[in-house]
Amino acid sequence: MAIKPWEFVADMNSDGVFTMSDIVEILIQLFFLPGDSLLFLILNYLPKVTELLEFSYDDYHGMFAGIVSFIVWVFLIPIIVNVIKLFKP
Numbered sequence: 465m466a467i468k469p470w471e472f473v474a475d476m477n478s479d480g481v482f483t484m485s486d487i488v489e490i491l492i493q494l495f496f497l498p499g500d501s502l503l504f505l506i507l508n509y510l511p512k513v514t515e516l517l518e519f520s521y522d523d524y525h526g527m528f529a530g531i532v533s534f535i536v537w538v539f540l541i542p543i544i545v546n547v548i549k550l551f552k553p
């Protein structure tokens with residue numbers, strides 16, 4: 465069974481209340497989304513790469529996912545900002 469790295473709900477820490485902690489958790493999930501998604505694809509569709517790089521489901525939110533996410537966001541944020549500027553009057 466494939467374990468998905470992402471789950472977006474209002475009560476992220478499952479304490480029954482929506483608080484600042486949940487917002488922090490949501491932001492962390494958003495940051496790691498690109499890297500965790502790539503890791504998800506590798507874990508589920510590239511078993512040889514998974515074996516070679518010794519990946520496991522414990523690597524969600526880890527060093528690999530963090531580096532990939534950082535690189536993606538560094539390139540994606542300027543693109544998003546410029547797209548928003550295109551639609552401003």
Ligand SMILES: [Ca+2]
Nearest residue numbers: 475477479481
């Ligand atoms: Ca909560």
